[in-house]
């Protein structure tokens with residue numbers, strides 16, 4: 049049976065990414081060796097890293113003065129690496145979910161953290177608006193897409209200080225104005241590649257302003273100077289990321305994929321608004337994520353949750369069970385998820401409704 053992969057992360061990858069990785073796992077770039085068994089300093093792998101970096105710059109329209117890094121340690125390491133490198137006295141953070149809360153916890157180790165607003169009061173089911181960011185904050189950190197709860201900030205926030213963003217689960221899903229950012233980071237395993245690579249975009253002149261010593265591996269400058277080759281990069285994941293980047297370019301880039309993402313999300317939200325058995329978790333339409341669509345049974349049909357999960361699973365849906373802190377369901381509709389999978393889920397919901 050055809051599987052429809054709605055996992056939140058690690059998550060669906062383009063078919064071509066998997067095929068190219070399978071090929072390179074045996075014979076990488078005509079070397080007769082696996083991509084896993086060649087030196088990261090070989091000319092073949094250096095070419096992979098360079099092309100991945102230049103495609104990131106091209107696809108996100110990154111201006112001069114920024115560096116693109118492929119590191120390890122996941123977004124969770126960036127929670128501390130960003131403040132280690134940028135936070136001298138004070139930073140502002142927006143608390144929109146579990147990941148944002150974790151970023152705040154780490155930043156507090158390095159200086160004063162002003163939590164400008166939080167949606168914790170309603171289990172992070174909305175995006176706070178109308179908050180003030182202190183003018184003397186060194187940066188404003190936010191999580192653009194809240195993978196667990198299903199909210200998203202679809203526009204670069206308008207604030208007077210540089211932005212730092214965790215874009216783990218929506219990077220490359222739409223255009224962003226990079227010039228507003230000091231740092232953007234993203235674990236690869238949502239919208240880019242397998243787990244093990246972490247994409248970091250740094251504005252070079254945002255660095256060198258903190259007075260503390262920074263351990264070598266946690267200093268962005270180390271990795272900028274050595275072009276992500278200070279230590280061994282995660283070669284296979286970076287190779288896979290490159291394949292996804294090429295695929296995305298072939299699809300017409302982030303503007304083109306954004307149109308598809310909007311279309312996929314609209315189809316599913318419309319069905320959730322219509323179907324009497326289900327309702328979207330996020331009430332405010334402008335806060336709804338285009339990447340992770342969370343939903344629950346309507347109160348009168350609440351007892352059917354397990355039955356629908358089994359029903360959908362039997363129809364090939366994978367990974368739609370909601371995160372334990374939200375319950376219900378979550379359909380992740382990342383770039384690589386084809387519209388056919390969204391339509392299949394909608395068909396399953398309609399069929400289940402008719403059966404009741």
Ligand SMILES: *Cc1c(COP(=O)(O)O)cnc(C)c1O
Pocket residue numbers: 057121122123124125147191193194195214215216217235236238
């Ligand atoms: C998945 C996720 C993380 C955690 O990423 P790791 O790479 O596992 O550290 C952080 N932030 C967001 C928004 C995520 O979706």
